[in-house]
Amino acid sequence: MRLVYIITNLATGGAExxxxxxxxxxxxxxxxxxxxxxxxxxxxxxxxQALGIQVYTLGMSPxxxxxxxxLRLTSLLRQLQPDIVHTWMYHADLIGGLAARLxxxxxxxxxxxxxxxxxxxxKRSTLWIVKACAVLSGxxxxxxxxxxxxxxxxxxxxxxxxxxxxxxxxxxxLDRFAxxxxxxxxxxxxxxxxxxxxxxxxxxxxNSQKNHFGFVEAAALLHVQRPDxxxxxxxxxxxxxxxxxxxAIAAKxxxxxxxxxxxxxxxxxxxxxxxVLASTSSYGEAFPNVIGEAMxxxxxxxxxDVGDSAEIVGDNxxxxxxxxxxxxxxxxxxxxxxxxxxxxxxxxxxRARVAANYEIGHVARLYEAFYEQVMxxxxxxx
Numbered sequence: 001m002r003l004v005y006i007i008t009n010l011a012t013g014g015a016e017x018x019x020x021x022x023x024x025x026x027x028x029x030x031x032x033x034x035x036x037x038x039x040x041x042x043x044x045x046x047x048x049q050a051l052g053i054q055v056y057t058l059g060m061s062p063x064x065x066x067x068x069x070x071l072r073l074t075s076l077l078r079q080l081q082p083d084i085v086h087t088w089m090y091h092a093d094l095i096g097g098l099a100a101r102l103x104x105x106x107x108x109x110x111x112x113x114x115x116x117x118x119x120x121x122x123k124r125s126t127l128w129i130v131k132a133c134a135v136l137s138g139x140x141x142x143x144x145x146x147x148x149x150x151x152x153x154x155x156x157x158x159x160x161x162x163x164x165x166x167x168x169x170x171x172x173x174l175d176r177f178a179x180x181x182x183x184x185x186x187x188x189x190x191x192x193x194x195x196x197x198x199x200x201x202x203x204x205x206x207n208s209q210k211n212h213f214g215f216v217e218a219a220a221l222l223h224v225q226r227p228d229x230x231x232x233x234x235x236x237x238x239x240x241x242x243x244x245x246x247x248a249i250a251a252k253x254x255x256x257x258x259x260x261x262x263x264x265x266x267x268x269x270x271x272x273x274x275x276v277l278a279s280t281s282s283y284g285e286a287f288p289n290v291i292g293e294a295m296x297x298x299x300x301x302x303x304x305d306v307g308d309s310a311e312i313v314g315d316n317x318x319x320x321x322x323x324x325x326x327x328x329x330x331x332x333x334x335x336x337x338x339x340x341x342x343x344x345x346x347x348x349x350x351r352a353r354v355a356a357n358y359e360i361g362h363v364a365r366l367y368e369a370f371y372e373q374v375m376x377x378x379x380x381x382x
Contacts, residue, residue, distance in 0.1 A: 001371060003033040004082035006073075006096035008089045009062075010035075010042035010055070012205065012236060012263070014289045015088050015113045018147070018170050020044050023053055025171075025364035031371070034080055036073065038092055060095075070099055077103035084371055086145075087111055090129045097140045107374050110141040112165075115151040115286040115307040117158060121208075122284075134159035142374055148286035148308035168370065169308070170287045171363030172354055177296035179347065180272035187273035191230070191259050198229045198336055201274040203267060203290045206237030206245070211282040211304075213248050214325045218280065220252035221329035226336060234261040234270055272297040275343075276335045279303040282323050287312070296354045298347030300338075302331035312358070316350040 005023070010016050023033050035048055038060045045055050056076060058069045077085065077100055087096035088111040100108045110133070116122070117130060137144060137160045144164045146152040156162040185195055193199075200219070204210040212233065219231050231254070238245065239262030249258045264270060271277065277294035279301060286307040294301050301317040303309040310319045318331035338346065 001031050001084065001375065002080065002082045003031055003371065004036060004077065004080055004085045005033060006036045006038065006085060006087045006092045006100075008037070008091045009039040010037045010045040010048070010057075011040070012043045014170070014285070014287070015111075016042065016044040017289065019088060020047050021171060021173065021360050022364055022367060023048055024051055025360055027368060031368065034082070036076065036096075038069075038073075038095060070095060073099040074102045077105060083107060084109060084374060086371075089113055090126060090133060093133055093141075094129050094136070097136070101140060106142070108141045109370075109374060110137070110144045112144060112146040112151050112155055112160075113286050114284055115148055115154055116283040117154060118283060121282075130155075130158065137161040137164065142377075143370075145370070146286065149311065150307050151286035166370070168366045169358055169363060170289055170292065171360035172289070172292045172296050172358050173360050174296050174351075174355055176268050177271060177293045178268070179298040179351070180269065183269045183272040187232075187270060191232075193230060198226070198275045199232055199273060200229055200276050200278055200332055200336075201232040201234070201270065201294075202278050202280060203232075203234050203270065203293075204238075204288075205235040205263075206242060209281055209284040210235075211280040211323070212238065212245055214282060214323065214328075215278055215280045216245070216248045216252055216254065216258070218278065218325040218329040218332065219254060219258070221326060222332050223252075223254060223257065225333055229257070229336065231258045232261065232270065232274065233258065234264045234267070236263040238262060267293070268297065271299060274299050276332055277301045278328060278332060279306075279309060280325070280328060281306040281309070285309075292354050292358050295350035298344075298351045300335045300343065300346050300350060302328055302335055304328065313350075314353055316346060316353055 033053055035055045037057045041057050049055050060069050084107045085100040085105045086109040087093045093110040097108050146167050147170050149167050152165045152167050202215045239260050271294050277299050279288050279291050281304055291301050291312045304322045305319050306322050320327035
């Protein structure tokens with residue numbers, strides 16, 4: 001089966017990483033994938049190419065699509081003659097969906113990976129695209145895949161064709177993200193900390209959705225009760241050159257306790273070294289990958305109730321309302337005060353939950369089954 005994935009960009013991000021993991025897991029004897037990025041190759045593009053998958057880039061501007069490049073996309077799709085076109089994220093849904101139909105592709109699947117449509121927290125252009133997609137959803141895509149239940153419900157409420165909406169969650173590589181006792185000591189040695197120092201982490205690129213400033217606020221509250229705790233922040237743009245974060249940290253007097261590591265290629269090692277992972281997202285995210293990754297490492301999580309975060313954690317961590325940083329600080333204190341045996345038990349339960357529900361091989365099989373059903377028009381039975 002010839003698959004063409006169309007995605008807005010291939011820079012590092014949750015959707016882009018999930019596309020890479022899915023491409024890696026697809027049964028290549030049955031599925032032949034090709035990837036088209038509307039913008040650039042980013043950091044994820046070369047990783048997909050290394051799998052032996054053709055990646056095309058169109059170099060579109062993020063501000064205004066060039067009609068000539070839309071025609072180029074249409075021509076490319078006619079050349080590739082895919083059985084299924086699967087688009088990822090709003091811009092790709094609209095542009096890729098229209099181009100696919102112009103190219104004569106019958107089986108188009110849209111992808112939704114966002115769970116907040118507030119007028120105050122989204123660009124006006126993004127909301128216009130969402131409105132256009134809602135109008136077109138009845139007849140342009142054959143089916144629509146969401147990575148989270150909450151995102152599915154939100155989009156149905158704004159006019160997306162509800163009977164076409166389905167959910168397949170993100171998946172995680174349990175061989176990469178796993179408990180690692182050596183990481184506990186090596187990360188602390190890297191930071192110049194004693195082996196017994198507790199570490200709380202926030203892993204994610206610098207973006208308003210991630211709410212790094214909320215994390216600093218929660219860290220300050222935690223520091224009053226547990227001055228021994230140190231904090232690790234890692235992700236693109238989260239480094240010493242970020243004056244905004246540095247100013248917020250200095251205002252709370254946490255300069256000696258906050259470690260800004262920037263973009264890292266050893267995220268599984270960092271995750272496994274943490275005592276607790278915090279997810280402070282304030283809006284937008286449908287299925288925060290960092291939560292599943294931490295749980296796979298046996299690390300308890302304290303998360304805000306954004307997207308499907310509460311569903312991922314289950315009863316294996318702590319969930320607080322979005323933007324409730326005082327509540328998040330209390331949750332961190334609770335997790336840090338767990339007796340060692342209880343912490344190990346909780347971590348094992350968290351990893352078992354990921355293995356049972358979100359293991360990447362299992363998730364890839366769900367995608368494969370979905371594609372098969374689309375081809376025989378049986379998605380109503382999924």
